[in-house]
Amino acid sequence: MKRDPDMLPRFTASERVNHWLVAIIFFLMTLSGLVFFQPLYYPLNQLFGGGTWARILHPFFGVVMILFFGGMFFRFRKLSAMTPIDWEWLRHLRAMASGDDRNMPEAGKLNGGQKLMFWSLVTCMVLLVLSGIVIWRAYFSFLFPAFLVRFAAVVHAAAGVVMIALIMVHIYVAFWTKESIDAMLHGTVRKVWAKQHHPAWYREMTGGGK
Amino acid sequence: MALQSLDIIRRSATSTPSPGQRRTLEVAKLIDVTKCIGCKACQVACMEWNDTRDAVGTNHGVLDNPADLTADSWTVMRYSEVETDRGLEWLIRKDGCMHCGNPGCLKACPAPGAIVQYSNGIVDFHEENCIGCGYCITGCPFNIPRLSERDSKVYKCTLCSDRVASGLEPACVKTCPTGAIVFGSKEDMLHHAEGRIADLRERGFARAGLYDPKGVEGTHVMYVLHHADKPELYSGLPGNPTIGPMVELWKGAAKPLASLGLAAIGVGAFFHYVAKGPNEVVADGKEGEDETRS
Numbered sequence: 001m002k003r004d005p006d007m008l009p010r011f012t013a014s015e016r017v018n019h020w021l022v023a024i025i026f027f028l029m030t031l032s033g034l035v036f037f038q039p040l041y042y043p044l045n046q047l048f049g050g051g052t053w054a055r056i057l058h059p060f061f062g063v064v065m066i067l068f069f070g071g072m073f074f075r076f077r078k079l080s081a082m083t084p085i086d087w088e089w090l091r092h093l094r095a096m097a098s099g100d101d102r103n104m105p106e107a108g109k110l111n112g113g114q115k116l117m118f119w120s121l122v123t124c125m126v127l128l129v130l131s132g133i134v135i136w137r138a139y140f141s142f143l144f145p146a147f148l149v150r151f152a153a154v155v156h157a158a159a160g161v162v163m164i165a166l167i168m169v170h171i172y173v174a175f176w177t178k179e180s181i182d183a184m185l186h187g188t189v190r191k192v193w194a195k196q197h198h199p200a201w202y203r204e205m206t207g208g209g210k
Numbered sequence: 211m212a213l214q215s216l217d218i219i220r221r222s223a224t225s226t227p228s229p230g231q232r233r234t235l236e237v238a239k240l241i242d243v244t245k246c247i248g249c250k251a252c253q254v255a256c257m258e259w260n261d262t263r264d265a266v267g268t269n270h271g272v273l274d275n276p277a278d279l280t281a282d283s284w285t286v287m288r289y290s291e292v293e294t295d296r297g298l299e300w301l302i303r304k305d306g307c308m309h310c311g312n313p314g315c316l317k318a319c320p321a322p323g324a325i326v327q328y329s330n331g332i333v334d335f336h337e338e339n340c341i342g343c344g345y346c347i348t349g350c351p352f353n354i355p356r357l358s359e360r361d362s363k364v365y366k367c368t369l370c371s372d373r374v375a376s377g378l379e380p381a382c383v384k385t386c387p388t389g390a391i392v393f394g395s396k397e398d399m400l401h402h403a404e405g406r407i408a409d410l411r412e413r414g415f416a417r418a419g420l421y422d423p424k425g426v427e428g429t430h431v432m433y434v435l436h437h438a439d440k441p442e443l444y445s446g447l448p449g450n451p452t453i454g455p456m457v458e459l460w461k462g463a464a465k466p467l468a469s470l471g472l473a474a475i476g477v478g479a480f481f482h483y484v485a486k487g488p489n490e491v492v493a494d495g496k497e498g499e500d501e502t503r504s
Contacts, residue, residue, distance in 0.1 A: 036320040036343060038465045039223040051321050051341035052362075099486040137344030137357060149348050150456035157460055161468040165475055172479035177489045193491050 007188040008205050010109075015075055019184055021068045025061055026167060032058040033160055059136045062129065069125055076118060079110055085200075086112030101196070109201040117170055124163040131156035215375065220327035222319035234330040238396040239369060239380060241304050242406055242434040243444065244418070245390035248273065248287050248302040252382035252391060256285050259370060259381035279305065281358035284367040285382060288445035294437065296414075303433070303444040304382070304391070307354045307367035309333045311427030314453040315366075317461050318349025331396065331430035332371045337363040349461070351426060351451035369430065399432060406434045425452035 011019070034041035035054040048054040088105045089112035096104055096113075104111075110118075134144050134152035141149055174181050177197065183189045194202040221228040257263060264282040267275055276283045285306035292299055313333045316325040324339035325346060335346075335355070342362035346355045355366045370380035378384070379393040392402060403420045410418035419438025422428050433447070441447040 036345070038469060039225055039320070039322060040466075040469060042223060042320065042322060045341075051339075055341045055343045097482070097486070099489065101489070135344075135348070137342070137347070138362065141344060141347070146348070146353060147456070150454065150460070153345070153348055154456050154460045157465070157468075161472065164472060168472065168475045168479070172475075172482075176479075176483060179491065190491070196491050 004188070006191055008191055008194050008202070009187060010183040010189050010194075011187050013187060016184055016187055018068060018071045018075060022065070022072055025065045025068055029058065029061045029065055030160075030164055030167075032061060037157060037160070056138075059132060059138075062132050065125075066129060073122060076110075080115045080118040082112070082115055082119075083108075086115055089113070090116065106199040107197065107201070108204070109198060111198065113173070117166060120166055121163065124159045124166065127155055127159040128163065131159065215328060217329040218326045219329045220313070220316055221323050222316045222325040223322040228323075228326070230329065232329070234328065236396040237330045237332070237369075237374060237394065237430060238399040239309075239383060239391060239393045239431045240399040240403055240434065241431065242390045242392070242403075243301065243303055244406070244410060244415075244434060244436050245388050246287075246302045246304065247388055247390075248289060248300075249387060250287050251385045251387055252304055253283065253285055253287060255381040255385035256367070257283070259373070260284065260368070262365075279354060279356055279366075281356045281360070281363075281365040284365065290443065290445045292443050294443070299436075301437075301444050303447065305354075305445065307333065307369070307431065308352050308426070308451075309367075309369055309430035310351075310451075311429065312453065314349035314351050314426070314457055315346035315355055316349075317453055318345040318457060320345055328371065330374065332369045332374065333430075334368050334371045335364060335366060337361075337365070340364055349453065349457050351448060351453060367431075396428075396430065403432065403434050410434070410436060421447065423448075423451050425450050 031044050032048050032054045035045045035048075035051065036058075042051070045051040045054040048057055085105050085108075089107055092104050093113065095101070131152035133140050134149055135141060135156055144152075174184070179189060179193045180197070191202065191206070194205065215232075216229045217232040217234045218228040218230050262282040262284070264276055264280055267277060269275060270277075273289045274287070276286055279286055285304055288303045288305050290301050290303075292301055309332055311331070313325070313327060315335075316327060316333060319325045320343060321339050321341045323336055324341070325333065325335055327333050340363045342357065342364065344357050344364065346364055347353075347357065355364045357364050370378070370382075373380060383391045383393040392399065394402075400420070400422070407418045407420060415436040417439045418434070418436050421433035421435055421438060421441055433441075433444075435441060435444065435447075437443050441449050
């Protein structure tokens with residue numbers, strides 16, 4: 001690995017691999033799940049070998065997702081703890097989105113938006129797993145009363161949509177914030193990038209100097 | 211019966227019209243529980259005609275056998291002993307698909323054409339399109355469809371759609387020795403039920419009535435009940451079956467709206483980028499002066 005004095009290490013190789021494994025399984029889950037969501041998306045079943053295969057595979061993708069997302073959760077949960085500065089950062093979100101980040105409270109390694117995204121995804125994932133078990137007809141649904149299966153179907157669909165929406169925002173923000181995808185692909189960022197987007201983390205990494 | 215029947219008015223997971231050029235007479239099966247003797251001939255006839263054979267069960271001291279609907283038993287007799295103001299009564303009900311006017315199974319099904327409703331009112335499963343998700347079970351207000359362990363497809367009473375299409379009555383109707391099950395146009399069956407109910411009321415069953423619940427836009431299997439005010443007495447026949455708010459929410463307008471919402475995020479993101487430009491590292495002012503772009 002080449003060492004460049006202008007670069008700061010941001011994500012370790014295992015963090016990056018874990019992130020992209022979750023991303024891949026998320027796409028498999030979304031495409032196979034949309035098959036059952038609305039007739040509009042039913043043709044997506046062809047990506048999985050037909051409707052029956054999509055039905056069989058989707059919940060097993062979920063099991064794999066639990067393992068990989070679980071890994072992400074334990075890696076990032078401490079880093080994602082919300083602080084008062086993060087809440088303050090979120091209050092400046094509108095200015096940030098308009099392209100003016102000069103008055104943003106100083107973000108640490110992750111900013112308030114990233115942390116809130118993390119906890120929103122965790123919440124969706126918990127709802128999806130719990131409701132998914134209840135509506136997994138082949139193995140579990142017979143254990144639950146009809147009203148609970150109906151409720152779980154609603155929760156699963158709603159949490160799925162919210163999760164897709166969150167990931168769309170996540171992908172867009174990563175694309176919008178230039179060079180941030182590099183951190184997740186190569187693990188490093190330029191110091192100037194760190195200084196602009198995550199000043200508190202930049203100081204921490206470079207020994208406090210401005 | 212495949213799509214060639216040309217008289218399909220509703221087809222699961224399909225928003226465009228189905229082949230429906232032909233219109234057929236709306237039919238109904240009327241089950242007069244007050245005439246039923248619980249002989250199970252209808253169960254046997256159903257298995258004979260449809261050529262299904264259920265596993266031999268265990269007798270646990272009551273007449274219910276099989277104890278529940280299965281992928282092989284599309285109709286079963288349910289026996290309930292209840293105390294009413296008339297003393298002990300034995301209320302026997304033939305259970306099976308009610309062929310709802312507004313079928314919850316069809317509404318919930320995500321597989322195009324796995325469930326169809328013919329213009330004669332019969333709700334039929336086309337197992338070749340069934341993906342085995344069990345959503346129909348979730349959507350049914352009567353707890354009827356059953357997932358087969360053998361092929362992971364869902365099965366239920368077809369109201370002998372194959373026989374009816376050829377002008378025959380369903381097998382259970384054909385075999386009923388007491389005439390408790392009759393079949394014909396829905397209009398005729400309503401008329402027939404009126405006569406039966408008037409007769410029952412005359413004989414002291416003041417609350418006798420027809421079970422044709424409006425919550426599912428009527429059914430194409432109807433009951434004459436001696437206690438029509440308390441259908442629950444008949445092994446839990448639902449008093450006011452409906453598709454239910456949860457299923458409506460799950461399968462109703464929320465989904466296209468959700469699709470629009472997701473599309474709006476995509477379009478919104480694109481125009482945000484166009485309007486605001488990328489969020490790049492800028493070397494403005496003193497903060498960036500010691501670091502320049504490499």
